[in-house]
Every structure is written in structure tokens, then in C-alpha cells.
Amino acid sequence: MSYVRLKVHHLNCACIQRLTIHGQQLACHVLLIETPSSGLVLVDTGLGTADYANMPSRLGYMFAYGYANPRRDPKLAAIEQIKAMGYQPSDVKHIVLTHMDLDHVGGLSDFPAAKVHLHATELKAAMERRTFKARHRYMPAMWAHGPDFQPYAVEGERWLGFEAVRELAGLPPEILLIPLFGHTLGHCGVAVQGEDGWLLHAGDAYFDPREVKGPVRKCALKVGLFQFAVTTNRRMRFYNQDRLRSLTADHPEVKLFSAHNPFEFPDGLQPAAPYIPRTAPAGSFA
Numbered sequence: 001m002s003y004v005r006l007k008v009h010h011l012n013c014a015c016i017q018r019l020t021i022h023g024q025q026l027a028c029h030v031l032l033i034e035t036p037s038s039g040l041v042l043v044d045t046g047l048g049t050a051d052y053a054n055m056p057s058r059l060g061y062m063f064a065y066g067y068a069n070p071r072r073d074p075k076l077a078a079i080e081q082i083k084a085m086g087y088q089p090s091d092v093k094h095i096v097l098t099h100m101d102l103d104h105v106g107g108l109s110d111f112p113a114a115k116v117h118l119h120a121t122e123l124k125a126a127m128e129r130r131t132f133k134a135r136h137r138y139m140p141a142m143w144a145h146g147p148d149f150q151p152y153a154v155e156g157e158r159w160l161g162f163e164a165v166r167e168l169a170g171l172p173p174e175i176l177l178i179p180l181f182g183h184t185l186g187h188c189g190v191a192v193q194g195e196d197g198w199l200l201h202a203g204d205a206y207f208d209p210r211e212v213k214g215p216v217r218k219c220a221l222k223v224g225l226f227q228f229a230v231t232t233n234r235r236m237r238f239y240n241q242d243r244l245r246s247l248t249a250d251h252p253e254v255k256l257f258s259a260h261n262p263f264e265f266p267d268g269l270q271p272a273a274p275y276i277p278r279t280a281p282a283g284s285f286a
């Protein structure tokens with residue numbers, strides 16, 4: 001095992017105003033990782049430039065104006081935050097996806113030359129869009145630019161109680177893909193050995209930290225109902241939440257966080273933003 005510790009930046013790339021937990025808007029937690037020889041690596045992208053430019057056409061009316069209603073703030077796009085840090089967008093050579101839901105891949109088109117790593121099962125589900133649910137969560141416009149996808153099959157090694165954990169092509173061994181199926185068919189977590197130890201980005205494996213942290217599973221009503229609606233395999237989701245609960249008990253040194261929980265950023269609660277209601281133009285739903 002290598003002893004390189006990677007510099008990791010935590011970005012919030014969307015404020016989901018109408019989905020709240022304990023009164024706070026959901027975030028889109030994205031990682032930007034500095035690597036010694038693989039350039040910059042993103043874990044998920046959140047919403048991107050094109051999404052902020054035209055939310056209804058990219059995200060659908062219900063997400064743009066209905067149950068999610070993201071804050072219209074283009075500066076939240078990962079590309080804008082990366083430029084503000086002094087990097088070029090072309091410095092992002094790799095993107096690792098937890099899954100292909102629209103709120104995780106909207107920024108792919110801002111980094112068209114990056115290699116995109118993900119589980120093969122997830123790529124297949126997103127390309128086929130077989131079910132009603134799949135057709136509303138996977139948006140082909142977000143990969144119309146033809147990303148350089150690098151899919152991985154279910155094989156790998158054990159890592160802290162998880163199976164089929166694997167390193168990724170062209171990336172350092174301090175970045176691992178961890179199958180956490182349930183939210184979607186090929187949903188994964190991404191572990192990174194950062195400067196202060198291992199981080200585990202659990203994607204949408206849970207929304208409320210009490211689902212996986214603490215002795216008894218609990219979940220706030222609103223995000224609980226949302227998860228009920230969007231989960232693909234409930235049995236697998238609960239199985240993986242049990243494994244994450246064991247991880248937090250047995251390995252408290254691993255910093256576990258989910259994609260949307262605003263309380264799990266290292267600098268404290270994000271985002272601290274006022275609610276800005278948006279309503280659809282007249283006739284939008286006609």
C-alpha cells in the first residue's frame with residue numbers, strides 16, 4: 001500500500017432548495033483531488049454550466065421547478081470553483097462517478113476530455129434507461145458530448161468490510177471504487193486516502209447521517225420519502241447502510257459523508273444560503 005496522501009478539496013456544486021434535512025437545503029458534495037501524476041480528479045460533478053444556463057431543459061421541469069428547485073447560481077458549478085482556485089478546466093484529467101443521476105453528472109460536459117470512471121452496471125443502466133424511473137433520472141443530454149467512459153465490472157478485493165473494491169486505471173492506489181448498490185443499480189462509493197486519512201464519499205447511499213451513524217437507523221421524513229421514491233433496490237440499500245454502520249463503528253478514523261448532506265462538509269454546514277423560490281413560467285406544465 002502506498003503512503004502518498006492526496007490533497008482533497010471539498011466543493012458544494014448545488015443547493016437543492018426544496019429538499020431539506022433538519023431545515024437545511026441539500027448540497028451536492030463533490031471532491032477535487034490533486035494527484036502527483038494523474039492531474040486533477042473529480043469525484044462526481046454536481047450541476048454544471050449547461051444546467052445552470054437552462055435548468056428545465058437539462059434537468060426536467062419537476063426537478064428544476066418542483067421537488068428540488070436548485071438555486072440558480074452558476075458559480076456553484078465545479079468548473080467555476082476550479083477556475084477560481086487558479087486551475088485550468090483541462091487540468092481535470094479524470095472523473096470518478098458514484099452514479100449517473102442527473103445531479104451528479106451535469107458537470108461532465110464542462111470537462112469533455114476527462115476519462116470518466118464508473119461501475120459497468122451503472123453505465124449500462126443509464127444508457128438503456130429501461131424503466132420510468134430510469135428515464136427520469138438519467139439524462140442523455142449530459143453525455144451527448146461522448147465522454148471517455150471507463151467502466152469496471154464487479155471484481156476486486158476486500159477493504160474494511162466491503163467486497164469488490166478496486167483501484168482505477170491510470171489513477172493512484174489511494175483512490176478506490178466501492179460498490180454500494182441500491183440507490184441505483186450500479187451505485188458506488190469512492191474512498192480516497194487524503195492528507196488526514198481515509199475519506200469515503202458514499203454518494204447517495206444515505207441522506208440522513210443517522211441512517212448509518214449511531215446504533216439505530218433513523219431518517220428524517222422528507223428525505224426518507226424522497227429516497228423511498230428514487231431507490232432502485234431497497235434490500236441492497238439497507239444491506240449497504242448496515243455495512244456503513246459497521247464501518248463507522250469499527251473504523252471511526254474513516255471520514256464518511258454522503259453526496260447531499262449539508263452537515264458533513266469538513267468546514268461545517270453548507271450551504272448557508274437563503275431560500276430563493278422559483279416558479280415555472282405560465283404554461284410550463286401544459
Ligand SMILES: [Zn+2]
Pocket residue numbers: 101103104204259260
Ligand atoms: Zn443525488
